[in-house]
Amino acid sequence: MLGVSTAVLALAGCCARTHRPGDIESASAGADGAPTQADGPWPFAPDSIRVFPLTRVDRDESGQARVVLHVECRDKWGDTTKSLGTLRVLLFETEGRPDAGIARQTLTWDIGLANLDYNAGLFDPATRTYRVNLLNLPEWMTRALDEGGAKKHVIRLKVLLEDPNSSRRSLAGEGEVRF
Numbered sequence: 001m002l003g004v005s006t007a008v009l010a011l012a013g014c015c016a017r018t019h020r021p022g023d024i025e026s027a028s029a030g031a032d033g034a035p036t037q038a039d040g041p042w043p044f045a046p047d048s049i050r051v052f053p054l055t056r057v058d059r060d061e062s063g064q065a066r067v068v069l070h071v072e073c074r075d076k077w078g079d080t081t082k083s084l085g086t087l088r089v090l091l092f093e094t095e096g097r098p099d100a101g102i103a104r105q106t107l108t109w110d111i112g113l114a115n116l117d118y119n120a121g122l123f124d125p126a127t128r129t130y131r132v133n134l135l136n137l138p139e140w141m142t143r144a145l146d147e148g149g150a151k152k153h154v155i156r157l158k159v160l161l162e163d164p165n166s167s168r169r170s171l172a173g174e175g176e177v178r179f
Helices: 002-015 116-122 139-146
Strands: 048-051 056-059 065-074 086-093 104-112 129-134 154-162 171-178
Touching: 048 154, 056 139, 065 086, 065 139, 065 154, 065 171, 086 129, 104 129, 116 129
Parallel strands: 048 171
Antiparallel strands: 048 065, 056 065, 065 129, 086 104, 086 154, 154 171
8 A cells, every 4th residue: 555655646746837936937928828028028138237357457469458348237137148239338547546536537448239240259158248358458557567466556447238129228337447
């Protein structure tokens, strides 16, 4: 008798349906059971962006200073995602002192993410961030790299994502880089 009840319990366990996050619930499915679009045209559109901590200042192949910028986009569930539109990057100098509260904007870059092949080329699957090399930096940044690992220079980066398909005007994030 023990063998029959064990078999019945095992069979019941195989047939039981458990719902986990990510399962399609009937409330979010159409009449045919297919998922429906929720929250507008693309539910996984970025809800926030940030300058990812891997961002750094180093040298390119010719020895000039560059910023290796990592930008992370997250959807409303906090998962990383890709985006379309224009990524605008603003560089602010802090007058050479990390503790100087006043920063002045010195450079701007606009990176178009509308071309899907170019967009995918900028996306780093290992970090799940957009990785962009920002070039043509001020000469003082190249000289500052000659000072070695003192990390006494600071720049601030502000990133704006303007998505033409979103009802929002733009998303913004910022971060500091010491070098």
